[in-house]
Amino acid sequence: DGGITQSPKYLFRKEGQNVTLSCEQNLNHDAMYWYRQDPGQGLRLIYYSQIVNDFQKGDIAEGYSVSREKKESFPLTVTSAQKNPTAFYLCASSRGDVRTDTQYFGPGTRLTVL
Amino acid sequence: AQKVTQAQTEISVVEKEDVTLDCVYETRDTTYYLFWYKQPPSGELVFLIRRNSFDEQNEISGRYSWNFQKSTSSFNFTITASQVVDSAVYFCALSEPPSNDYKLSFGAGTTVTVRA
Numbered sequence: 001d002g003g004i005t006q007s008p009k010y011l012f013r014k015e016g017q018n019v020t021l022s023c024e025q026n027l028n029h030d031a032m033y034w035y036r037q038d039p040g041q042g043l044r045l046i047y048y049s050q051i052v053n054d055f056q057k058g059d060i061a062e063g064y065s066v067s068r069e070k071k072e073s074f075p076l077t078v079t080s081a082q083k084n085p086t087a088f089y090l091c092a093s094s095r096g097d098v099r100t101d102t103q104y105f106g107p108g109t110r111l112t113v114l
Numbered sequence: 115a116q117k118v119t120q121a122q123t124e125i126s127v128v129e130k131e132d133v134t135l136d137c138v139y140e141t142r143d144t145t146y147y148l149f150w151y152k153q154p155p156s157g158e159l160v161f162l163i164r165r166n167s168f169d170e171q172n173e174i175s176g177r178y179s180w181n182f183q184k185s186t187s188s189f190n191f192t193i194t195a196s197q198v199v200d201s202a203v204y205f206c207a208l209s210e211p212p213s214n215d216y217k218l219s220f221g222a223g224t225t226v227t228v229r230a
Contacts, residue, residue, distance in 0.1 A: 033218075042118075042205060042220030043159075058217065088157060102149070103218060105159035 002027045004106035006091050011111045013078070013085070021076045021109045023091030030096040032074035033103060036060060037088040046089075049074055050096075078111065086113045117141065118208050120221035127196055128229050135191045135224045137206030143167075147209040148189045150180065153223070154202045165189065196228045 004025045013019045023032065031050050035043040045058030049068040063082025068074055074093075078085045090108045094101035119138045127133050139148065150162040163173065165182055173180045177194045193200050203223045210219075 040123075040222065042207075042222045043218075044220075045217055048217075090157075090159060092159075102161055102164050104161060105151075108157040110157075 004091060004093055004104060006089075006106040006109050008109060009107065011109055013111065013113050015113055016080045018077055018079050019085075019111065021078065021089055021091075021111070023074045023076065023106060024072055025074075025091075025093045025106075026072060027093055027095075027104070028071075029093035029104075030071065031094045031101065031103075032068065033092040033094075034058075034064070034066065034074070034076045035090045035092065037090060037108075043090060046076065085111055087111060116221075117210075117219040118206050118221035120204075120206055120224050122224045123222070124225045124227070126227045126229065129197060130195050131228075133193050133196050133200075133226060133228075135193075135204050135206075135226070137189045137191065137221060139187050139189065139206070139208045141187075141208060141210050143210045145211060147211075148182065149207040149209070149218070150189075150191050151205045151207065152202045153205065159205070162191075193226070196226075198228050198230050201226060201228045 007022045033048040034046040037043050044060050046064050047055055047066045049055035052068055052071050055066050055068050065077045088108050088110050091106040092103040094103045117140050146167045148165045151159045153159050170182050179192045181190045203225050205223045206221045208219045
């Protein structure tokens with residue numbers, strides 16, 4: 001089945017630790033995105049990538065880093081510099097044109113900092 | 115400034131009632147795209163519809179219908195004869211390619227609870 005997978009579903013981290021969230025897609029989509037969702041709020045864009053080896057900051061990139069070495073994969077690292085990392089993280093992908101294409105979402109990873 | 119406003123935070127209805135979710139957007143672009151997504155309790159966002167700014171035709175898909183009115187900058191969503199499975203958070207979103215670096219702006223969402 002084609003789709004987007006995110007792992008793990010739940011993640012717990014101690015303060016001061018970096019943690020990497022996985023996002024994989026087998027839809028042959030060129031563009032991938034990371035969003036953060038806080039309770040009662042909409043989604044905010046962290047990073048996005050239109051093609052392999054290229055990515056741009058979104059609205060709230062501070063404290064996060066990404067890589068795009070493969071078309072299928074777009075991992076997100078939440079660094080210790082992120083002041084309030086506890087949130088629900090959603091990965092998305094779209095066919096190619098970030099301007100017009102529909103974004104499809106994965107199941108999300110819920111990160112809790114202890 | 116908020117680009118997408120979903121004024122209704124929560125709506126609760128009894129099964130079989132109709133429910134309308136409001137979405138008001140703000141843009142200076144003439145070309146833009148509007149979306150609705152559903153987020154059930156599992157958390158994954160499910161795509162429902164995409165509409166471009168040049169297509170003002172209303173759309174119906176089963177029990178779902180959408181009313182796009184450029185004159186009032188609104189893109190409202192109606193669920194007819196609601197069912198318990200419709201309980202979810204619904205998000206309206208705006209994409210403004212020419213001016214907003216292709217980013218998708220989401221509203222805060224409306225939580226719909228359908229009671230049996």
